[in-house]
């Protein structure tokens with residue numbers, strides 16, 4: 142696996158631009174198994190939100206059910222949170238973000254939570270482009286219910302009990318690209334530098350960001366024959382690019398040979414810097430993204446990096462032309478149509 146980050150900007154200071162420390166972004170103590178990939182992802186969420194100086198009280202965390210869905214308790218302890226029913230996080234999150242679009246939403250789900258029971262909800266959230274971050278902590282199994290295969294498990298991979306998976310895997314990145322998501326990335330819990338920059342780009346994106354993170358389950362899916370364990374994932378990780386991130390407030394010029402890097406300017410003026418690796422990959426080309434995902438999967442490889450990005454895609458909030466003031470704060474006299482308006486509607490229906 143190649144080194145996956147560009148060295149841009151100085152070391153992060155001890156306090157961020159809000160005067161907060163990393164500990165201000167911590168949550169409760171994790172109860173997950175030691176070494177679980179999900180904990181590594183929580184650490185990178187803490188780091189990204191701290192380094193991006195996101196106000197913790199302005200964040201709403203959402204999840205469904207699973208070991209992955211427990212993790213919002215372990216980061217951003219000062220933020221709002223709602224632990225929904227299995228697979229139903231998108232509906233809850235959509236309602237909450239519509240009610241208060243000034244909140245920054247982050248949802249954490251599992252491959253079971255998203256690709257099985259919650260698949261319909263996930264697809265409609267992508268189609269609507271609800272502005273929030275949606276992380277799938279993908280371990281190929283239902284960790285919480287003792288390691289049955291999930292719908293993202295690779296064909297031919299083996300459970301600890303020796304059971305072989307005969308079904309083809311569902312690729313959530315491909316699905317998100319197909320449904321028009323404006324920010325699609327795949328990370329690996331064992332590559333924190335790549336993960337933190339993917340998260341920073343997602344924080345800067347105004348729309349839904351789908352991040353599928355291969356997150357090994359050390360208890361049920363990290364053995365010989367598994368294709369989502371640490372060793373296997375490290376050996377099969379195919380990086381699309383090295384990813385750097387420059388926040389809007391930093392005026393850093395990138396000194397690379399022409400054609401070597403591609404810059405993507407985000408809605409807030411920040412820039413994602415993509416250093417090309419083995420090929421000329423264009424992350425704004427949905428067809429190429431799908432082709433590349435298919436190729437990697439047919440070669441037994443795991444493609445990681447920024448798969449697809451379209452910063453200009455209109456979010457659900459812009460599409461609906463919702464007023465700036467959060468809907469949840471307007472009082473009844475303004476939020477409820479007056480008697481005359483209701484009477485007029487009734488007359489029209491007669």
Ligand SMILES: Cc1ncc(C[n+]2csc(CCOP(=O)(O)OP(=O)(O)O)c2C)c(N)n1
Pocket residue numbers: 206207208209210227250251252253254255258278280282283284285286291
């Ligand atoms: C309606 C409903 N059906 C089934 C379950 C049982 N259940 C709990 S978690 C889970 C799957 C969790 O897998 P995943 O989303 O991949 O999370 P992980 O534990 O692997 O992180 C299932 C089937 C449930 N809690 N509710």
Ligand code: SF4
Pocket residue numbers: 172173174176177178179208209280284285357358359360361
């Ligand atoms: S069972 Fe697997 S997914 Fe759940 S906490 Fe343990 S290692 Fe993580």
Ligand SMILES: [Mg+2]
Pocket residue numbers: 207251252253278279280281282283284291
């Ligand atoms: Mg899982």
